[in-house]
Amino acid sequence: MKPKFWKSTPNVVALALALAMIPNAIAQCMSQKALKPASWRSSPLVGARLVHAAFHKPDDDDDGPSIVGMWHVKFTVQTIDGLPVNRAGDDAIVVWHSDGTEIMNSKRPPQDGSFCLGVWAKVGKLKYVLNHIPWGGNDTSNAPGGIGNPEAGHQILEAINLNPDGNSYSGNFTARAYDQNKQPGPLVTGVLTATRITTTTSITDLF
Numbered sequence: 219m220k221p222k223f224w225k226s227t228p229n230v231v232a233l234a235l236a237l238a239m240i241p242n243a244i245a246q247c248m249s250q251k252a253l254k255p256a257s258w259r260s261s262p263l264v265g266a267r268l269v270h271a272a273f274h275k276p277d278d279d280d281d282g283p284s285i286v287g288m289w290h291v292k293f294t295v296q297t298i299d300g301l302p303v304n305r306a307g308d309d310a311i312v313v314w315h316s317d318g319t320e321i322m323n324s325k326r327p328p329q330d331g332s333f334c335l336g337v338w339a340k341v342g343k344l345k346y347v348l349n350h351i352p353w354g355g356n357d358t359s360n361a362p363g364g365i366g367n368p369e370a371g372h373q374i375l376e377a378i379n380l381n382p383d384g385n386s387y388s389g390n391f392t393a394r395a396y397d398q399n400k401q402p403g404p405l406v407t408g409v410l411t412a413t414r415i416t417t418t419t420s421i422t423d424l425f
Contacts, residue, residue, distance in 0.1 A: 282343075282344070282382075282384075283344070283380060283381075283382065283383065283384025283385075284316075284384065285314050285338075285340075285346055285378070285380050285387065286314050286315065286316045287313070287314060287414055287415070288311065288312070288313050288414070288415040289311070289312045289313070289314070289387070289412040289413065289414055289415060290309075290310075290311060290312075290412060290413050290415055290423075290424050291308075291309075291310050291311075291312045291322075291410055291411070291412040292306075292307075292308075292309050292310075292410065292411055292412070293306075293307035293308040293309070293310070293391065293408055293409075293410045294306060294307055294408050294409050294410070295307040295406055295407075295408040296407055296408045296409060297406070297407045297408070298404050298405070298406050299404045299405055300405075307406075307408055308324050308325060308326065309324075309325045310322045310323060310324045310325060311323045311415070311424075312412065314338060318337055318338055318339065319335065319336070319337055319338075320335065320336040320337065320338050320348060320350065321333065321334075321335055321336075322334050322335075322336070322350065324352075334350060334351060334352030334353065334372075335350070335351060335353070336348050336349055336350035336351060336374075337349050344379060344380040344381075344382065345377075345378065345379055345380075346376075346377075346378040346380065347375070347376065347377055347378070348374075348375070348376040348378060349373070349375060350373070350374040350375070350376065351371060351372070351373055351374075352371055352372040352374070353371045354370070354371055370396045370397055370398045370400065371395070371396060372393055372394065372395045372396070373393070373394055373396070374391055374392070374393040375391065375392050375393075376389055376390070376391045376410065377389050377390050377391075384414070385413065385414045386411070386412060386413050386414065387411075387412045388409070388410065388411045388412070389409070389410055390407070390408070390409055390410070391407070391408055391409070391410055392405060392406065392407050393405075393406040393407075393408075394406065
């Protein structure tokens with residue numbers, strides 16, 4: 219008659235093999251499709267458990283106002299290739315995201331490229347830089363009211379100062395368009411101002 223220990227040995231061995239195979243199974247799953255970040259957390263009710271946890275990426279001052287949110291931004295062109303012009307430029311709705319990306323809905327005609335994207339970084343106390351790239355569009359300088367020759371895109375660089383109250387910001391910008399042969403157009407410089415859009419903002423407040 220075999221001792222009870224030996225009767226349970228196959229079950230113990232099977233359990234040990236299963237536990238040994240778990241890391242390999244997890245690695246194979248991760249190689250086939252990306253898994254969201256996770257971490258072990260302990261709960262007094264259910265003990266240790268595996269839960270999703272986002273990577274922390276501070277978007278700006280943790281103890282101060284945030285530039286993340288929706289804004290009404292007005293651009294004023296001051297110079298074109300060094301020549302003073304001082305005229306109204308763009309009028310846009312802009313959203314700054316906490317992941318360091320930005321999107322702008324411009325008042326430009328859609329055929330000229332009314333949506334464009336950017337990336338931003340914090341460079342100091344309440345100070346930010348934005349690299350904004352409108353992709354594509356059309357040159358309407360020689361075709362007012364119509365659709366001109368296609369452009370490869372623009373690049374707009376902004377230096378931003380956020381107001382300490384967190385409800386407005388201002389700054390400077392430079393902009394330049396490029397054709398499909400990578401040839402640059404005139405260099406545009408100017409200033410911009412922005413006010414935060416909230417859940418109580420009316421569309422008529424933006425006119």
